[in-house]
Amino acid sequence: MVPNIRGTIITVATTTIIFTLKIFDVVWVMTGGQFGTGVIATEFYRQYFTNRNFGIGSALAIILLIAVFPVMIYNLRRFRQQEGFR
C-alpha cells in the first residue's frame, strides 16, 4: 500500500514542510512572535519593518531560502528522473 502512494506522500509532505517553514500570519496575530514563539517569518517582519534593521531582515529571508534548498534540489532531481520534456 505504501509504495503505491509513495509519490503522493512525498509531495504532500514536502508541500506541508515548505508551507510551515514560512508560516507568518497565525503566529503574528496570536502572539506577535513574543514569549519565545517567534519563527523566521515573524522575526523577518519585526527586524525589517518594525526595527528597520534592513540587513538582519534580509539575512533572515536568505536563511529561509537556504532552509528550503534541500526540498528544491529534491524536486529538481525528481523532475529530471521523470523527464517532463519529451
Added chain:
Amino acid sequence: MRGRGIRRGAVFVNLTLIFLCFIWLIPTVGLFVSSFRDPNDIQASGWWTVLPHPDTVLIEELPLPEGDRTGVMTIEGATGTFEEFREGIAAPDGRIITWVGNRRAGRIEVRGEAITANTNLTLDNYEKVLTGKEYTLTFPDGSTQQVQGDDLGGAFVNSLVVAIPATVIPILVAAFAAYGFAWMGFAGRRVLFVLVVAMLVVPLQIALVPILRDYVTLGINGTYLAVWLAHTGFGLALATYLLFNYIRELPGEILESAFIDGASHMQVFLRLILPLSVPALAAFAIFQFLWVWNDYLVALIFIGAKPDTQVLTQRLAEIVGSRGDDWHLLTAGAFISMLLPLTVFFALQRYFVRGLLAGSVKG
C-alpha cells in the same frame, strides 16, 4: 474469513475518519455557535450550552413563609433556620431551597435539576462587525459605552477587489506559459522550466524587500495594482507548473491536425487548449483564490494601515489586537471571513479534488 477481515478494516477506517472529522469540525461549530450568542452569555458559559443539557435551574419563586421567622421553619420539605436557608438547604427530593433577601422582605427560590438549553441567540454581533456605524454597548451593571463598528462589510468588498484580479491575471499568464513550455520549441525552454520548478518552493519572503523597493520607486506602493502584481508573481510558478502538467497530457493528435489545417499557435491555444483545460484552470483558480483571500502577509506589507483599503484578514487581525476579549465580535468576524471560502469550496469541490491531481502525481 477474508471478507470479514476486510469489513472489520473498513469499520476501523470509517471510525478513524469520523473521529478526525469530529475533531476538525468542533472548533468550527463552536465558532459558528458563539458568533450568534450574547456577549454576556459567552463570558458566563460555553457554546455547548445551546444544546439541551441537565443543569441546575430556577424552578419557582415563592413568597416568604407566614408566621414566626426566628426559629426553625419547614419550607418545601426542607427544614432549617433563617441563616441556614440563606446559605441554601437541599430538600429530601434534591431541590435546593434558598432564602433571598432579609428576614422581613424577600422571596424563596427553588432550584432543581432540569433539562435546559441556552437558546438566547442573536444576529447583533454580525450587525456590529459588518457595519462601520457607532453602536451602544450595555454592560450587565447597566452602564453604556459608544463603540465604533468594525466595518467588515467594507473589508469584505476590498478582499474581493484584491482576490478576483489576483486570481485571473496569473491564470492568463500561466496558461500561455504552460502552452509554450508544452507544445512550442524555443531556445532555453528546458532551462527556463527548470527555473520554474526551482521557484515552486521559494518562500515569498525572499522577494518582499526588493519588490517593496521597486514599488516605492515606481510610486505604486499601497495601491491595489501593487497587490495584484505581487500575488501574480508569487502564484505564477505553481500555476505554470500545474497547467503545464495538464496541458502536456492533452492528446497531441488534435493539435497536429489543427496545425495541418493551417491554424496558428494562437488559434490552437484559444480554440483547443483553453476549452480542454477548464478542469485544471478551475482547480488552480480555486486554489489561488483561497490563497489570496486568506493571505495576510502580502496585504500587510503592500496595502499597509489605511483603513478604507484594508482587506478582511487585516481588519480581523486588528480586531484581535484591539478587542481580544470581545469573543462575540471575533467569532462573528472570523465566520464572515470563512463564508466565501466555504461557499467556493462546496460549490466547486469536484474540480478542486480532480483538477489538482490531474497530471500532478504520476505513478
